[in-house]
Amino acid sequence: xxxAAGGSAVRSxxxxxxxxxxxxxxxxxxxxxxxxxCLIALELAELAGLDAQQLEDAYYxxxxxxxxxxADAPVTARAFGDDRAHKAAYTLIDAxxxxxxxxxxxxxxxxTAPTPQRLRAFIGALAAGPGFARVNLxxxxxxxERLGRRLRLPExxxxxxxxxxxxxxxxxMPAGAAGEGIPxxxxxxxxxxxxxxxxxxxxxxxxxAMAERAAGSSLDPRFAALLGEHAPALLGRVDALxxxxxxxxxxxxxxxxxxxxxxxxxxxxxxxxDLKSYxxxxxxxxxxxxxxxxxxxxxxxxxxxxxVRRAAWLHDMGRVGVSAAVxxxxxxxxxxxxxxxxxxxxxxxxxxxxxxxxxELARTAASDHERLDGSGYHRGVGAEQLSAxxxxxxxxxxxxxxxxxxxxxxxxxxxxxxxxxREQADAGKLGxxxxxxxxxxxxxxxxxxxxxxxxxxxxxxxVLRLLARGLTNKQAAQQLEISPxxxxxxxxxxxxxxxxxxxxxxxxxxxxxxxxxx
Numbered sequence: 001x002x003x004a005a006g007g008s009a010v011r012s013x014x015x016x017x018x019x020x021x022x023x024x025x026x027x028x029x030x031x032x033x034x035x036x037x038c039l040i041a042l043e044l045a046e047l048a049g050l051d052a053q054q055l056e057d058a059y060y061x062x063x064x065x066x067x068x069x070x071a072d073a074p075v076t077a078r079a080f081g082d083d084r085a086h087k088a089a090y091t092l093i094d095a096x097x098x099x100x101x102x103x104x105x106x107x108x109x110x111x112t113a114p115t116p117q118r119l120r121a122f123i124g125a126l127a128a129g130p131g132f133a134r135v136n137l138x139x140x141x142x143x144x145e146r147l148g149r150r151l152r153l154p155e156x157x158x159x160x161x162x163x164x165x166x167x168x169x170x171x172x173m174p175a176g177a178a179g180e181g182i183p184x185x186x187x188x189x190x191x192x193x194x195x196x197x198x199x200x201x202x203x204x205x206x207x208x209a210m211a212e213r214a215a216g217s218s219l220d221p222r223f224a225a226l227l228g229e230h231a232p233a234l235l236g237r238v239d240a241l242x243x244x245x246x247x248x249x250x251x252x253x254x255x256x257x258x259x260x261x262x263x264x265x266x267x268x269x270x271x272x273x274d275l276k277s278y279x280x281x282x283x284x285x286x287x288x289x290x291x292x293x294x295x296x297x298x299x300x301x302x303x304x305x306x307x308v309r310r311a312a313w314l315h316d317m318g319r320v321g322v323s324a325a326v327x328x329x330x331x332x333x334x335x336x337x338x339x340x341x342x343x344x345x346x347x348x349x350x351x352x353x354x355x356x357x358x359x360e361l362a363r364t365a366a367s368d369h370e371r372l373d374g375s376g377y378h379r380g381v382g383a384e385q386l387s388a389x390x391x392x393x394x395x396x397x398x399x400x401x402x403x404x405x406x407x408x409x410x411x412x413x414x415x416x417x418x419x420x421x422r423e424q425a426d427a428g429k430l431g432x433x434x435x436x437x438x439x440x441x442x443x444x445x446x447x448x449x450x451x452x453x454x455x456x457x458x459x460x461x462x463v464l465r466l467l468a469r470g471l472t473n474k475q476a477a478q479q480l481e482i483s484p485x486x487x488x489x490x491x492x493x494x495x496x497x498x499x500x501x502x503x504x505x506x507x508x509x510x511x512x513x514x515x516x517x518x
Contacts, residue, residue: 009258010357013251015265016063016151017244018351022272023066025321025347026073028084029091030200035243038062041185041192042250043234047226050184053156056252057185060148060157062192063247065164068144070275070320071504072136074470077324079125079132081110084323091197096171096217102126130173137165138174139504143275146508150268152255160186167218182220191223195231204232244354266313271511273316275504277327278470279406280316282511286404287368288312291396293441298433300388308389311365314358315393318347318366328407345369345378364390368397371429391431395421395438398430405469414442453513454497461515463490468507468516 020034027033041062045055069087076083086108093100110121125132144161163177163186170178191211198210208231215224227234257265270284288309295308319327322340326333333341345366352362367390370376372383376394379385386394402417412420418439425432452461459480466476473491477484500506510516 008357009256010262010265010355011248011251012255012257013248014355014357015257016060016251017247018355019067019269019272020063020247021351022269022317022320022347023064023069025318025351026069026084026087026276027066027091028086028088029197032243033196033200034063034066035247036196036199036238037065037189037192038247039238039243039250040195040234041188043230043237044188044192044223044226045185047230048188048222050188052252053154054184056154057157057160057183058188058192059250059252060153061160061164061185061189064144064148064151064153065161065189065193066140066144067147067272068140068142068161068164068504070272071139071143071502071508073276073320073324074278074328075503076136077328079121079128080108081113081121082108082323082325084321091194092201094214094218096167096169134173135502139502141165141174142500142502142505143508146505147268147272151265152261156183156185159183160189164189166190168220169217172218179220187220188223191219191227194219195227195235199231199235204235207231207235263310263313266310269317270313271508273319274511275507276319276322276324277407278468279404280319280327281468281507282514282516283400283404284313284316285511285514286400286517287315287393287396290400290438290441291392294392294396294434294437295389297437297440298388298392300392304389307361307364308392310358311361311389311393312396314352314361314365315348315368315397316344317351318344318349321347330407332408342369342377349378364393368393370394371424372431373428375429388434391434392437395430395434398424399438399442450514452515454499454509456494456497460490460494460497463487464494464506464510465516465518467491467494467503468510 017035021032024031024033038059041058042055045058050058073083076086080086089104089108093104095101105125106122109125110118113121141162141164145158148158148161160183163182166172166175166177166182166186168179168182168187170176194210194214195207198206208228211219211224211227211231215221267285274280274283291308291312292305295305300308322344326337326340329337345368349362349366352358352365364387366378367386370379370381370386370390372386374380374382399417399421402412402420403414405411421430421435421439424430425435452458456464462480463476466479471479473484473487477487494506495501498506498509500509
């Protein structure tokens, strides 16, 4: 079996299909929702007689339309008590009908919380109005478009990511585009995405009913009519064969990702996953940097170093399958929440295992929480089954996690983290050589501060860091001992300089330019 290190490569369709499966987890959708959306979009595009470029755009929008879903996950979880269930439920309502929206809010705002808390949150959601959703969906679209460009998707496909939540009748978000003002590939996406979701909920009959109701409102009448006419046969064809294999085979202009291109794609996945929580922004990049430096100290080969770096970028891909409410919980986790956390490594392995060029690396990437004495997760394997790469990854991940802030604690000091790592090595949980190599490497990580990018001032960088970590303007003002209005002016200047319009995009910029490290 080929490996992605060295001269081997990974097919773009395989990598995008894995990322699509991750977005299913991140949005609480049924497994392979994104793959089915892609296939339905292709069916509709062919029925409509679209040209090759439009077909290509329909393919990528169908597959990766939710690539920005982590951008608004933490703020959504704060407002709703969960981000994944909320997003899945939103797909099945007509957001242009206020009664449906109110009913949806009542069902999905802290549904299991005590009644007083639930009422407060529900009233707060009503008071926030459509403005709250508009900001969040804009963040989703903006981050999605930026990640799409880094994956080198076609220009029109990247532009189409801005129209994921628009509607034919102009009642969509974030811009309220309408009719022919929405790119045709995005209009196909709307029909295909809804068809996939409604088919999972109730089959072809429910899809036909949805298409009839949505024609001329949320959906382009042309594609709604095609759904209504062809849904049973179309869905039958989509379900008849393996969705993964069909999506990979159907990519209009497949590419091979190898070398620096594969590294860049792995970094996109790292940033996508780390946006899930304010505390993990930049985490996977930091782990990759530490693990690579430690690997060189241990005398690993260049090919193995490449595996170390890529495994570090990919190790938290499965994090998106756990609610941001769990990652952002300020107190102790319950037993059930811990089980969700432990599953994220399993998700990472399964998301990557279907890619032949990454199948070996998938197991390593998912081993970051394994321990030499078998006390780790998700497999609970021991020393004999943990490679040198896995051992370095585990120590690097532990170091970075301990020295980064989390919702339930501040960042630990380097000396405290070093002491904890050595204690775990002495207890037979972590490899002593890996611990020594990591600690020697992090001692050399400090470097003179670089000139801020995009003309940002030092104060603007400070504000950007706090913005990325989820602080409100008022909280940032208190920490910096300035007024909230001054913070607001700094934010306007930051957005202008970096070409962003949302906090999610600003956070991504901060990660891409290594601005979170103080």
